[in-house]
Amino acid sequence: MGNVFIIFSQQISYTSQNLYMSDIKSFPYFYRTVPNELHLWAGIGKLLKHFGWNWVGIISMDNDRSVRAVQILTEVIEQNGGCVAFHKIFRQQSSSEFFNQVAEVIDEPSYVNILYLNENFAFKEEEVLRHCFLLYPGKVFIAIERMEINQKLILRYDMVNNTFMFTAHRSDMQNFIKYIREMKPVSLLDNSYGLKWWLGLCDGQCPQNIKRQCNLTNVYTPREKDHFGSHCHTTHFGNSYSVYNAVYAVAHALHDMIISGSRNGTTWTRENMEFLNYLPWKLHRYLRNLHFKNGLGEEMYMDENGDLAIGYDIINLIFMPDKTWKYEIVGHYNPHAPPGQDFIIDEKAIVWESSFTQTPPQFKCCSSCHPGYRKLLVTGLPICCYDCTPCAEGEFSNQTDMDSCTTCPEDQWTNKKRDACIPKVIIFLSYEEPIGIALILISIFFFLITATILGIFIYYRDTPIVRANNRDLSYILLISLMLCFLCSLMFIGQPNEASCILRHTTFGNTFSIALSSILAKTITVVTAFQATKPGSKLRKWMGSRVSNSIVLSCSLIQTVLCLAWLFTAPPFPYLNMRSEIGTILIECNEGSVIAFYCVLGYLGFLAGVSFIIAFLARNLPDSFNEAKYITFSMLVFCSVWISFIPTYLSTKGKYMVAVEIFAILASSAGLLGCIFFPKCYIILLRPERNNKKYLSKT
Template identity: 80%
Template sequence: MYLDENGDLATGYNIMNLIFLQDTTLKHQMVGRYNPYAPPGQDFTIDEKAIVWESSFTQKPPQFRCTPSCHPGYRKLTREGEPICCYDCIRCADGEISNQTDMDTCTTCPDDQWSNQKRDACIPKVINFLSFKEPLGITLTSIIMLLLLITAVILGIFIYYRDTPIVRANNRQLSYILLVSLILCFLCSLLFIGHPEDVTCILRQTTFGITFSIILSSILAKTFTVVTAFHATKPGSKLHKWMGSKVSNFIVISCSLIQIVLCLAWVFTAPPFAYLNMRSEIGTILIECNEGSVIAFYCVLGYLGLLACISFIIAFLARNLPDSFNEAKYITFSMLVFCSVWISFVPTYLSSKGKYTVAVEIFAILISNTGLLGCIFSPKCYIILLRPERNNKKNLRKT
């Protein structure tokens, strides 16, 4: 016998059957062979029919195990301190199989496959993503389309009653920009549903960041308009030159442009991409969008948070100004809802997996947008549609 450095046989050998003849002589007969260089499963061969057993044996072939054979799906585990033929049958772990009897080890399935329930075959993993066809995707899509329709109706109301005092109050052009941005933001939520691709992964984050920055920039410009409108009425005030639409447009364009630069830097340095997550859930392949650069992702969110905080602080300080239909108090409530939603979003987003991570982000977008829509525009729609007698300059000053 020759053993290599690992203790394995370096050469093959024949398996001989020792036969005791009636004349007390011995006879050697080859019944098998072991070849360490043969392919797996062919290294050990034996011809059971050629074996001659002792006539006194009551069982042929004799039972040589302490336990029955281990079926496919199980592996052998030798009992400590007992002969090698005594072992326990251990079920293969998740992701491992054994498809033969009495296997010493289980075989690990490929990354894109998983073990079946019997652990005797590898089957393809289930592909999982937030689809338009599943109940969660259908529910989110329905909510998005409903909110989209409501926003479009409000925009139509504001355009139809564009010359009334309630619409003209606090810059109607900003109201149009805000409503159109909300419509675009609701539409971009649909990009989060469906099979992730590299293009959709890039678009869903960048369009979300840019449209949200336009929304918050418009709210900031509205808040600035409220403050300057009040102080410009004071005797000797020099704020009349800040009352035009040029200042509001400058605020919207400049604040949005910063976000556009951040998004472009993100896309050109480390853009988001689709990837297959095979480790998060057992037996499942999660198709997800990787942010590419986590720093860039949180810079985009952080800039939105900065705009929201500035708008909230200014609106809160100006909420009690005696201006005609003071929008500051409504903006304060809307920013309070917005900040609450996105502060709770971060830990929830980090603790979610797979399609539920996407669902959390969609919910955050929808709830924050609905808060803005409801707090800022529902009071005006109430007066326009249900209390038209109050839609005049005299009554607005008393509001």
């Protein structure tokens, strides 16, 4: 093999990166001072991922090594979120046919093209340059081998900066460079290739640390001058660094083997010679466990596959305006380095082609999905080709090209762009908003009206119309209605533990007192009519004690229900995060739904009994009969609360509370207007009718 040292049945290669050679079962005695291609593909994957390039084309030759290598490369590209737009396999053929086919493939809509043209590729470098650099501006090429440049081509063509190359890591060997510069070419006179290589260092294009000042007249003919090579541009003199490490590796392994065999130092004895002659296979163990420092002071060791643990240099081929060029190391990839330090790229050192409108260029099958959107795969296309769809409500994405959106926490919602979550808006029926102010004014207005009517009844307490149907019950009913109007204010404002407990219990008790008073009034009307009949035994039930007992007992039952509610499962403030999109509704949870409906049901029972009794007594002959007014008031009361139920269930948020307050105010106003407005009309506007003679007319 031309690129290996064969030492005692051990093979140490300084160029081959063939991944098959890393199989220690098939090649247990094969070593190399360059990394294998598995690391090369991982490094290319890192480079593609770093720049976000996911639309890749691969060009390779038709051989077993290429098939396996491209398979692994494809897996690496897909693992890093990329797609292979095409993979074109070419057979060794005439250069013109080959490049015509390459031109057709590269014209396809892919921009990053990986050239896997290994050592079997033998076309002329001029044709490679013309097709890979000149005809396709606006694309990027990644090569796995260094491309040597002929100065004549640069003078002839306009090159573009669009190529990266991965080469095994190399370091400057100053002593070697010094030796090359100072050596005498006498030993090379019989080696035409070696002589041309040495004469190439006299080229004016060579860097100063390599270039030598030569008197060439006595060494070469004018014709030979045309054959000056460009190897002085090859960083670190090509494979010299790998050869250097290979020699050091063998030397250290032999040294360790001799020391181990002689057991008494490094003295060269006949015993050492016999050890080398009869146990050559012993060198394998020392190469496998090799760990040394080379002449440059670098730590060197073999990994588990027998490969020297070094990485790759990422090189940018840069063409200067003055028709010169250089290889610029712009990054490194070392799989043996600690995580986070294995891949390093210096974007500032990269020189991009002038036709790129954006640097680094963005090479993708489709535009990136901005934050607030997610990728939507399109059937029949690779995963790199997708549409962008906005995140759903309550979901966000804060990075580009997100596969899925993230759901916001329960107490947060997405902003308009859906690229972040913001706290949900907290809502409740407040005192500051218009609907809250309107309800407050209405409540206070009716409270004042009720207080005024109470004052009128107290002032005219001795008039027949006030005394009719139990004056005390009228006072109790008016006071309870005042409290009903005021209790609606407890439903406005931010709910807390105290307000939630007082809301429904106060509402239930005040309304039970009002309805109990109306029930007592209705019973009083019926009793008064029946007591006037001759021989009636109901006269003893005419007193205020009976009516007050009705009010007290009926109200006490509601109080017991409310206390049972509070001791078992009292109402509490609750953050409703699902009532309205993007909001948190602070509301009062009933605690016990059964207790809540028992309280409301009891109010409905009182209202129903009062309505039935008043309806039956509506046509009693006395002019002061309140039964007809109570009947109408109960009809209004029941109508309000029956219509309240569907309205309440069809509204959301703070408007549910507003509907409940409106029902309280409307039903209370109905009772006040139907029962007391007719009496106030007679007291204030028709005082002549406020006498016993008029009221006794039938």
